[in-house]
Amino acid sequence: MHSASKVLRVGFSRFPRVLSVAMKSTNVSSNVCSETGIGTLMMSRAPVNGLNYDFLKDFREELEKLDQDKACKAVIITSSVKNIFSAGLDIMEMVKPEPKRLRDFWLSLQDMWNVLYTYRLPTVALINGHSPAGGCLIASGCDYRVMLDKTYTIGLNETKLGIVAPFWSEASYHFQPASIPRFMDAFVALVGTRQADLHLQLGTLFTPQEALKNGLVDELASSEEEAREKSVAAISKFLAVPGFPRYMTKTSVRSQITARFVDGRDNDLETFLNFVQMPATQKTMIKYVEALKAKKPKL
Amino acid sequence: MHSASKVLRVGFSRFPRVLSVAMKSTNVSSNVCSETGIGTLMMSRAPVNGLNYDFLKDFREELEKLDQDKACKAVIITSSVKNIFSAGLDIMEMVKPEPKRLRDFWLSLQDMWNVLYTYRLPTVALINGHSPAGGCLIASGCDYRVMLDKTYTIGLNETKLGIVAPFWSEASYHFQPASIPRFMDAFVALVGTRQADLHLQLGTLFTPQEALKNGLVDELASSEEEAREKSVAAISKFLAVPGFPRYMTKTSVRSQITARFVDGRDNDLETFLNFVQMPATQKTMIKYVEALKAKKPKL
Amino acid sequence: MHSASKVLRVGFSRFPRVLSVAMKSTNVSSNVCSETGIGTLMMSRAPVNGLNYDFLKDFREELEKLDQDKACKAVIITSSVKNIFSAGLDIMEMVKPEPKRLRDFWLSLQDMWNVLYTYRLPTVALINGHSPAGGCLIASGCDYRVMLDKTYTIGLNETKLGIVAPFWSEASYHFQPASIPRFMDAFVALVGTRQADLHLQLGTLFTPQEALKNGLVDELASSEEEAREKSVAAISKFLAVPGFPRYMTKTSVRSQITARFVDGRDNDLETFLNFVQMPATQKTMIKYVEALKAKKPKL
Numbered sequence: 049m050h051s052a053s054k055v056l057r058v059g060f061s062r063f064p065r066v067l068s069v070a071m072k073s074t075n076v077s078s079n080v081c082s083e084t085g086i087g088t089l090m091m092s093r094a095p096v097n098g099l100n101y102d103f104l105k106d107f108r109e110e111l112e113k114l115d116q117d118k119a120c121k122a123v124i125i126t127s128s129v130k131n132i133f134s135a136g137l138d139i140m141e142m143v144k145p146e147p148k149r150l151r152d153f154w155l156s157l158q159d160m161w162n163v164l165y166t167y168r169l170p171t172v173a174l175i176n177g178h179s180p181a182g183g184c185l186i187a188s189g190c191d192y193r194v195m196l197d198k199t200y201t202i203g204l205n206e207t208k209l210g211i212v213a214p215f216w217s218e219a220s221y222h223f224q225p226a227s228i229p230r231f232m233d234a235f236v237a238l239v240g241t242r243q244a245d246l247h248l249q250l251g252t253l254f255t256p257q258e259a260l261k262n263g264l265v266d267e268l269a270s271s272e273e274e275a276r277e278k279s280v281a282a283i284s285k286f287l288a289v290p291g292f293p294r295y296m297t298k299t300s301v302r303s304q305i306t307a308r309f310v311d312g313r314d315n316d317l318e319t320f321l322n323f324v325q326m327p328a329t330q331k332t333m334i335k336y337v338e339a340l341k342a343k344k345p346k347l
Numbered sequence: 348m349h350s351a352s353k354v355l356r357v358g359f360s361r362f363p364r365v366l367s368v369a370m371k372s373t374n375v376s377s378n379v380c381s382e383t384g385i386g387t388l389m390m391s392r393a394p395v396n397g398l399n400y401d402f403l404k405d406f407r408e409e410l411e412k413l414d415q416d417k418a419c420k421a422v423i424i425t426s427s428v429k430n431i432f433s434a435g436l437d438i439m440e441m442v443k444p445e446p447k448r449l450r451d452f453w454l455s456l457q458d459m460w461n462v463l464y465t466y467r468l469p470t471v472a473l474i475n476g477h478s479p480a481g482g483c484l485i486a487s488g489c490d491y492r493v494m495l496d497k498t499y500t501i502g503l504n505e506t507k508l509g510i511v512a513p514f515w516s517e518a519s520y521h522f523q524p525a526s527i528p529r530f531m532d533a534f535v536a537l538v539g540t541r542q543a544d545l546h547l548q549l550g551t552l553f554t555p556q557e558a559l560k561n562g563l564v565d566e567l568a569s570s571e572e573e574a575r576e577k578s579v580a581a582i583s584k585f586l587a588v589p590g591f592p593r594y595m596t597k598t599s600v601r602s603q604i605t606a607r608f609v610d611g612r613d614n615d616l617e618t619f620l621n622f623v624q625m626p627a628t629q630k631t632m633i634k635y636v637e638a639l640k641a642k643k644p645k646l
Numbered sequence: 647m648h649s650a651s652k653v654l655r656v657g658f659s660r661f662p663r664v665l666s667v668a669m670k671s672t673n674v675s676s677n678v679c680s681e682t683g684i685g686t687l688m689m690s691r692a693p694v695n696g697l698n699y700d701f702l703k704d705f706r707e708e709l710e711k712l713d714q715d716k717a718c719k720a721v722i723i724t725s726s727v728k729n730i731f732s733a734g735l736d737i738m739e740m741v742k743p744e745p746k747r748l749r750d751f752w753l754s755l756q757d758m759w760n761v762l763y764t765y766r767l768p769t770v771a772l773i774n775g776h777s778p779a780g781g782c783l784i785a786s787g788c789d790y791r792v793m794l795d796k797t798y799t800i801g802l803n804e805t806k807l808g809i810v811a812p813f814w815s816e817a818s819y820h821f822q823p824a825s826i827p828r829f830m831d832a833f834v835a836l837v838g839t840r841q842a843d844l845h846l847q848l849g850t851l852f853t854p855q856e857a858l859k860n861g862l863v864d865e866l867a868s869s870e871e872e873a874r875e876k877s878v879a880a881i882s883k884f885l886a887v888p889g890f891p892r893y894m895t896k897t898s899v900r901s902q903i904t905a906r907f908v909d910g911r912d913n914d915l916e917t918f919l920n921f922v923q924m925p926a927t928q929k930t931m932i933k934y935v936e937a938l939k940a941k942k943p944k945l
Binding site: 170191192237238239240263266285286288289290293294297298300301302 | 505506507508529531535539540541543544545547548549550
Binding site: 469490491535536537538539562565584585587588589592593596597599600601 | 804805806807828830834838839840842843844846847848849
């Protein structure tokens with residue numbers, strides 16, 4: 049597990065692009081191997097695959113495109129950015145936000161999650177870089193996780209960032225269990241209630257070995273090639289099962305988590321909007337962004 | 348884990364008896380040892396203990412009889428059919444079904460499960476043969492599981508069979524989390540959410556060693572005698588505890604799963620009836636039965 | 647795991663004090679280390695830290711006092727009674743009870759639990775003695791558990807005591823899943839559903855090694871000093887995380903359990919009151935207390 053200072057460096061996008069010039073093709077792209085039928089969804093938003101509105105929208109649209117491509121039988125989600133799977137939410141979406149854009153941003157995160165977690169085709173996260181916060185969320189939405197056994201880390205480290213995410217806002221102090229979408233539910237399902245309680249509180253970033261031991265990833269690989277082979281091997285197991293009953297089973301096993309998500313998303317949106325626009329929150333985030341700008345990139 | 352082709356051979360009864368001549372005494376019988384107070388519920392419907400209406404009704408009635416027998420302190424559930432614990436639902440109940448019979452069949456499964464999962468006395472599954480699908484369900488409804496460490500397998504392999512079970516029907520695509528009885532809940536409780544998500548999707552049939560490692564069974568035994576000894580030893584632990592508080596605790600720990608089952612059973616019944624009677628479903632099953640008939644039995 | 651007879655000796659307070667002379671200062675006290683900011687909540691009600699009304703009220707008030715003490719950053723909960731962390735509920739509260747007092751007693755348990763399980767500061771249970779029943783409950787309400795690796799045991803052994811606790815009453819036979827506060831939920835969250843099902847039924851008292859293996863405690867220590875060092879080390883990890891998001895995360899992860907508790911507490915209270923005042927229950931408890939009085943203390 050890593051120190052808080054290290055975490056801060058990979059928790060959010062450090063050099064977010066100007067939002068209006070986001071280029072779809074460079075955010076997220078996909079292709080389908082005509083031989084194997086395996087689609088690859090490639091995250092390519094340098095420098096850290098920060099999740100902004102355009103990225104999330106592109107991510108979801110590429111997923112939907114692959115779903116409708118008859119040649120596509122399964123999807124591997126991975127990154128073309130060196131040493132980064134995804135560093136999570138793009139903080140620039142939340143600094144001095146324009147209200148409509150802020151709403152659209154959060155809706156795009158909810159929509160992406162909804163599509164990913166209940167996706168019809170088998171999904172494998174090939175985690176080839178750091179995967180904190182939203183990066184871990186994307187991985188935990190897949191059916192299987194293969195991680196490179198390098199110096200990368202993975203986890204929901206939001207507490208350590210000290211930037212309060214929506215389900216941690218003052219507003220949620222008076223907690224409304226039925227109404228808070230819980231992106232963390234998928235994480236809890238992977239590592240179990242006890243370890244989730246501990247490591248969500250601590251904001252732990254796991255090494256690959258720790259992630260394997262805790263059930264957060266399913267396999268490790270020593271190289272990108274081996275990771276790809278293991279991902280393909282996992283997919284072949286999924287594809288040995290008739291697709292429709294497999295998908296219905298996936299939906300059924302995940303139905304309680306999905307129901308909580310669906311029931312609570314409106315409330316979650318309002319909580320998020322209120323929280324982000326509080327002066328205290330803005331102050332914290334502006335300070336954070338300034339600190340990031342003062343640092344040299346070292347990843 | 349085993350191949351889909353192997354799975355198909357043990358997933359359903361291959362030589363179902365003519366329904367109308369089912370003999371109670373040969374389906375399920377029970378006796379109570381006057382020395383130990385241990386009742387044995389014996390499943391004896393050759394060739395594979397296929398769960399048809401009569402079997403399920405007899406199973407439940409024998410359980411209820413043992414419950415009311417003052418001499419009976421605990422129950423071991425096992426099979427007299429060589430190499431088979433139970434191969435699950437009898438597909439003949441679902442092929443060209445008579446509507447009333449179909450309804451009664453599904454109700455008999457629901458009733459059996461309800462009685463088994465909330466049974467007053469301690470129950471041990473002595474798994475002395477293959478235990479796919481409904482066989483695994485019966486085992487997972489008990490308080491303790493001892494499995495013979497032979498070439499047998501156990502698991503909920505319905506996805507691999509490709510015959511869509513009720514909670515996987517098209518109708519449940521628009522999922523209704525509060526209203527779908529989830530026979531799989533007990534399985535999830537045993538192996539944990541992550542492994543359940545994976546192995547229910549894959550329709551994994553576990554070897555005894557894998558089942559032990561995943562928590563699906565509690566102990567292995569190298570012989571029928573050892574399995575019996577371990578079952579009796581487990582029962583003696585349960586009987587060291589006053590019966591009423593033990594039973595109330597069992598009820599309480601299982602109350603969420605039981606509540607979901609009870610709340611959703613009407614909806615589950617309708618979903619099942621609609622699904623089974625769809626032309627596409629009938630076509631799949633008729634083809635399946637014809638394929639089985641063309642094969643020689645090899646178990 | 648230990649025999650029922652041994653369990654009986656540590657399951658309830660054997661020499662309860664006269665209720666009306668309970669002295670606050672000797673029940674529960676607390677101090678805050680000015681150097682580290684670590685508060686210690688000391689349970690000191692000889693001979694077994696039996697949880698009676700005054701103890702529970704004092705426990706809660708000390709927790710609240712520490713919460714409001716700006717110098718206090720985290721709390722270690724431990725015992726000054728030799729070989730006993732806490733032996734659980736004081737049976738004298740339930741023998742020939744005065745109705746108002748009985749109600750207040752149960753409310754004080756509910757209130758204590760509510761404060762402990764959702765406590766703002768990090769909490770570590772330093773389990774330096776036997777911890778059956780209510781003792782295990784207190785430990786399971788903390789964020790982290792360090793146990794001395796001696797001949798002590800820990801577990802929810804209520805079934806073995808044969809004294810039916812509220813959620814096991816005849817009244818709860820017709821179970822009401824949404825309305826029964828489940829003190830056991832925190833235990834289930836720690837050890838997992840399967841092991842909870844088994845060990846709550848069996849009333850298992852775990853050795854420290856078994857408790858560690860099952861996730862009921864997080865670390866063992868060979869001496870009181872080492873236990874203290876490990877508790878402080880755990881606290882330093884919690885304190886490395888900004889307090890507010892950590893607390894919100896704790897609240898959120900525990901929200902389903904807390905919601906069930908809050909929703910069901912009125913019903914739980916009535917069930918408890920009805921049950922305890924039944925003649926059969928009184929008879930059992932009076933017999934139990936007489937048996938205890940006839941024994942010499944040997945702890």
